Amino acid sequence: MSRPKAVSKPGARVSTRRSAATRPAVVGVLLTAGLLASIAAAVTIGSADLSVPDVIGSIAAHLGIGQSPLDTLRDGIVWELRLPRILTAACVGAGLALSGAVMQALTRNQLADPYLLGLSSGASLGAVSVLLLGVAVLLPVAAFAGALAALAVTLGLAGALGRITPTRTVLAGVAVSSLAGAITSFVIFWSVTGDSYRQILGWLLGSLSGARWPAVAIAGIALLVVGVPIALSGRVLDAFAFGDTTASSLGVPVQAVRWVLLGGTALLTGAMVSVSGAIGFVGLVLPHAVRLLTGPGHRALLPLAALVGAVFLVWADTLARSLFDPRELPVGIVTALIGAPVFALLLARRRSEA
Amino acid sequence: MRARGITVRAGAATLVDDASFEAPAGALTALLGPNGAGKSTLLRAVAGVERPASGSVEHDDADLLAMPRRRRARVLALIEQEAATELPLTVRAVVGLGRTPHETLLGGRDPDATAAIDEAMAVAGVAGFASRDITSLSGGERQRVMLARALAQQPRILVLDEPTNHLDIAAQLEVLDVLADLAAAGTTVVVALHDLTLAAAHAQHVVVMAHGRVVASGPTGETLTPELLREVYGVQAQWSTNPLTGAPLLAVARVSRPGPTGSGS
Numbered sequence: 001m002s003r004p005k006a007v008s009k010p011g012a013r014v015s016t017r018r019s020a021a022t023r024p025a026v027v028g029v030l031l032t033a034g035l036l037a038s039i040a041a042a043v044t045i046g047s048a049d050l051s052v053p054d055v056i057g058s059i060a061a062h063l064g065i066g067q068s069p070l071d072t073l074r075d076g077i078v079w080e081l082r083l084p085r086i087l088t089a090a091c092v093g094a095g096l097a098l099s100g101a102v103m104q105a106l107t108r109n110q111l112a113d114p115y116l117l118g119l120s121s122g123a124s125l126g127a128v129s130v131l132l133l134g135v136a137v138l139l140p141v142a143a144f145a146g147a148l149a150a151l152a153v154t155l156g157l158a159g160a161l162g163r164i165t166p167t168r169t170v171l172a173g174v175a176v177s178s179l180a181g182a183i184t185s186f187v188i189f190w191s192v193t194g195d196s197y198r199q200i201l202g203w204l205l206g207s208l209s210g211a212r213w214p215a216v217a218i219a220g221i222a223l224l225v226v227g228v229p230i231a232l233s234g235r236v237l238d239a240f241a242f243g244d245t246t247a248s249s250l251g252v253p254v255q256a257v258r259w260v261l262l263g264g265t266a267l268l269t270g271a272m273v274s275v276s277g278a279i280g281f282v283g284l285v286l287p288h289a290v291r292l293l294t295g296p297g298h299r300a301l302l303p304l305a306a307l308v309g310a311v312f313l314v315w316a317d318t319l320a321r322s323l324f325d326p327r328e329l330p331v332g333i334v335t336a337l338i339g340a341p342v343f344a345l346l347l348a349r350r351r352s353e354a
Numbered sequence: 355m356r357a358r359g360i361t362v363r364a365g366a367a368t369l370v371d372d373a374s375f376e377a378p379a380g381a382l383t384a385l386l387g388p389n390g391a392g393k394s395t396l397l398r399a400v401a402g403v404e405r406p407a408s409g410s411v412e413h414d415d416a417d418l419l420a421m422p423r424r425r426r427a428r429v430l431a432l433i434e435q436e437a438a439t440e441l442p443l444t445v446r447a448v449v450g451l452g453r454t455p456h457e458t459l460l461g462g463r464d465p466d467a468t469a470a471i472d473e474a475m476a477v478a479g480v481a482g483f484a485s486r487d488i489t490s491l492s493g494g495e496r497q498r499v500m501l502a503r504a505l506a507q508q509p510r511i512l513v514l515d516e517p518t519n520h521l522d523i524a525a526q527l528e529v530l531d532v533l534a535d536l537a538a539a540g541t542t543v544v545v546a547l548h549d550l551t552l553a554a555a556h557a558q559h560v561v562v563m564a565h566g567r568v569v570a571s572g573p574t575g576e577t578l579t580p581e582l583l584r585e586v587y588g589v590q591a592q593w594s595t596n597p598l599t600g601a602p603l604l605a606v607a608r609v610s611r612p613g614p615t616g617s618g619s
Binding site: 108235238239241243245246249252295296297 | 398401402403423424425426427428431432434437438439440441442443444447448451452454455457507
């Protein structure tokens with residue numbers, strides 16, 4: 001225990017600082033580049049063969065730079081079908097992974113995912129109402145309304161149980177999920193016929209096949225307005241590491257931060273579910289994978305989880321639409337098929353480290 | 355620092371009753387009292403973590419309890435009893451948490467962070483294991499990291515709740531030596547202790563609590579009289595000199611069975 005300010009091993013300290021501060025930044029730059037490359041590459045993949053320069057030329061033309069090198073049909077495939085779908089995948093992946101990381105921190109539960117408060121089952125109920133009962137609203141609107149209604153019932157129930165605490169909220173979310181799931185199943189069982197069955201199933205499993213520019217707008221605005229501030233709140237979540245008392249003594253308004261983050265992730269998740277259905281495993285698994293890369297600090301974890309989520313879902317969706325071309329898989333099946341074994345691997349690796 | 359009339363209630367129970375005390379700058383102030391006397395609650399109230407029913411904490415002509423919490427966290431740092439985490443953060447990252455009140459909520463840049471963190475780690479003697487994982491450290495090392503985290507806040511007042519709990523005797527003495535040095539350098543240090551001998555040897559100033567009330571406070575030698583200690587702790591005590599250091603030594607023992615008249619507690 002030394003009082004003098006001179007430090008024994010300055011070299012060692014400089015190197016730790018570098019690895020603590022610079023590495024996540026490097027990873028972030030690489031991931032951003034990887035995301036852009038993934039988007040460009042994914043647009044070229046599909047039944048109509050396109051090259052990367054053609055795709056970039058077409059996109060540039062739509063942004064007002066030069067002439068599109070493609071004919072009208074292929075240009076339409078790039079601009080009206082593939083690009084909006086891929087951008088939606090990127091936004092949804094980022095939003096879900098970010099929400100998952102925040103939920104895991106807020107509930108101090110490694111198994112938490114963005115759907116913990118009943119959001120996905122509420123959204124499913126809203127969507128099913130549109131698809132089967134002929135409720136005359138747009139699907140994303142109904143799904144978002146369903147997600148928010150589920151959240152409201154969850155919070156109401158948690159409040160009715162006493163003072164609203166995170167644990168009570170999660171328990172109430174589980175109850176609301178089960179209820180909404182049961183009603184959804186009942187509606188499907190009662191009224192589904194022929195073709196609508198596949199459409200419903202696609203939505204329940206999570207699918208981006210219907211994503212056009214309006215979906216990009218919904219997911220993109222949610223990510224920008226709600227997601228970006230959440231992604232920057234990592235330092236505050238770190239301050240929670242030693243419990244509420246220490247966080248409070250560090251000047252963090254503990255309760256307010258907790259509710260703002262909970263509400264923010266709920267809004268973000270609701271927006272994502274409304275355009276894509278309930279895509280599983282992204283919010284649960286990816287934060288764990290990123291922790292292996294950058295350590296447990298939330299300051300790096302949150303933005304990097306968002307980037308990894310975006311890259312992951314772009315490729316998962318590309319697989320979903322090209323694997324059995326011309327038939328499409330719901331992307332939720334692909335994320336589950338990849339996510340479950342990866343999750344098992346991560347658990348095994350953590351166990352061997354411990 | 356001067357705490358005035360602090361009262362903390364939980365439901366119908368009064369945990370701290372109209373507690374007032376002074377902690378002089380440049381001195382180590384020990385908060386003493388039997389288990390359940392209300393030491394932790396009083397410290398939490400002084401730190402603004404627990405909202406008292408009434409009372410104020412004056413420092414530099416301002417009431418700390420009336421300040422916004424972020425500003426208060428730049429003046430006063432609290433090390434709570436047995437703060438633990440499951441997150442395997444590096445020592446440097448944990449110490450960096452002390453910069454939280456100097457940043458905006460969304461983590462805006464803090465130009466003094468690196469210098470403050472380096473200095474805090476050097477003073478607390480944790481620079482040698484800056485990149486180790488906090489969950490892999492011994493109790494004494496972890497306590498020094500928590501101390502470094504508090505020092506990174508660059509506080510004028512440092513409040514610690516039984517920081518020597520569960521530490522072996524060498525680690526206890528180390529922690530108290532660092533606290534004494536900090537106090538000598540001008541920081542106001544308030545530390546709850548339950549080891550009377552340790553407190554008597556290291557604190558220049560003591561505050562004694564019993565049943566939620568402050569029953570005595572003042573310079574250590576004048577305040578910790580055998581009468582007071584018999585009253586509060588039910589022990590007999592006598593001042594002498596530590597043969598190793600020449601410092602005042604408070605010897606304590608159980609009150610002998612056929613003891614003199616007087617009330618224990």
